[in-house]
Amino acid sequence: MSKSGPQLGRLMQYVCQDGYELLHTGVGGFPEGLKAKTDRFVAGYPYEEPSLLHDFANVTDPEDLPAFCDRYGLLTTDPDGVENVPHLYREAQFFRGVLSAWVSLKPGKEPVLAEVLNNIQVSEDGIVSVTFTDGSGMAWPASGIIGPSPIVENHGYSQKFTEDQLHQFIATVITQKMSQHGGISITAEPYKTTDQSRANIRTFIRPACLLVALWHMLSELVGTEESFGQCGQCGRWFRASGKNAHLKVYCSGACRVRHHRTLKAPRL
Ligand SMILES: [Zn+2]
Structure with missing residues (x-):
């Protein structure tokens, strides 16, 4: 992520030079595990990878x-x-769900937002469940998201979700996700702006693992002009920046051209 000043988040990853492989327990079964092929590792710096978030969403x-x-x-x-593959797969699905909810809150996305809000249900025992257009969903306890004013319908929970509550919901999800898998530490560390400059000291955020870093990076992007979109042609997530980033519809020029060709193609 390019940002002015030293980056807040820091994580050094070990990346296997020889790649990773899935572990299948039964023939043709759903893969259960994933591990490095060898013990030859190089260092990786996820906070410097601009395509990390949408690569995970994909x-x-x-x-x-x-x-x-x-x-x-x-x-x-x-x-x-x-790695526990079924768990990671669900995490990626969840990550996409939060991305689509966040993107629906951007200006110009009112019809999508209406659809997202419409697909949020609050149960009588206070569980918020969200279903997204791609069929993925998530459920979360309503306390901390709805309130503080109790609304006397549905056992104290309003069934109608508002835009503000969706913001609170996303923030709550990200906060909880950042506390799992070892969480985040805040550390004071020396740093230099360039190799030549004198060292200074400031605070850094150190996620315990890459999954926590992903959620932290997402929270840093919420509220900036950067955005994500889901390609109208191939369905893949992409990252866009600039003034109208949230209105971009295609992941690439190739997908835009392909989409317009499809529209123009004569029906046989
Ligand atoms: Zn595309």
């Missing part, structure tokens, strides 16, 4: 995970550990 199949790890290393365990 993990839509367990088979996508090795390529992701080839580039960024493992998400939750030690460099020589074994």
Whole structure:
């Protein structure tokens, strides 16, 4: 992430030079684990990787995970550990869900926002559940998201979700996600702006693992002009920056051209 001043978040990853492989327990079964092929590692710096967030959002199949790890290393365990693939797959789905909820709050996305708000249900026992257009969903306790004023319907919970509550919901989800898998520490550390300059000291945020770093990086982007979009042609997530970033519809020029060709193609 390019930003003025030293970056707040710091993480050094061990990335296996020989890549990663899925571990299948049964023949043709859903992969259970993922690990480094060898013990030859190089250092990686996820906070300097501009495509990290949308690369994770594009993990839509367990088979996508090795390529992701080839580039960024493992998400939750030690460099020589074994990842829980079903868990990571659900985390990627969840990450996409939060991205689409956040993107729906951008200006010009009112119809999408209306749809997202419409797909949020609050149960009588206070569980908020959200269903997204891609079929993914998430559920969260309503306390801390709805309130403080009790509304006497649905056992104290309003069934109608508002824009402000969606903001609070996303913030709550990110906060809780950042506390899992070892969480985050705040440390005071020496740093230099250039190799030649004198050292100074400031605070840094150190996530315990790559998955926590992903959520932290997302929280840093919420409220900036940067945005994410889901390509109207190929469906992949992409990152966009600039004034109207949130209105970009295609991930690439190739997808825009392909989309317009599809529209113009004669029907047979
Ligand atoms: Zn595309």
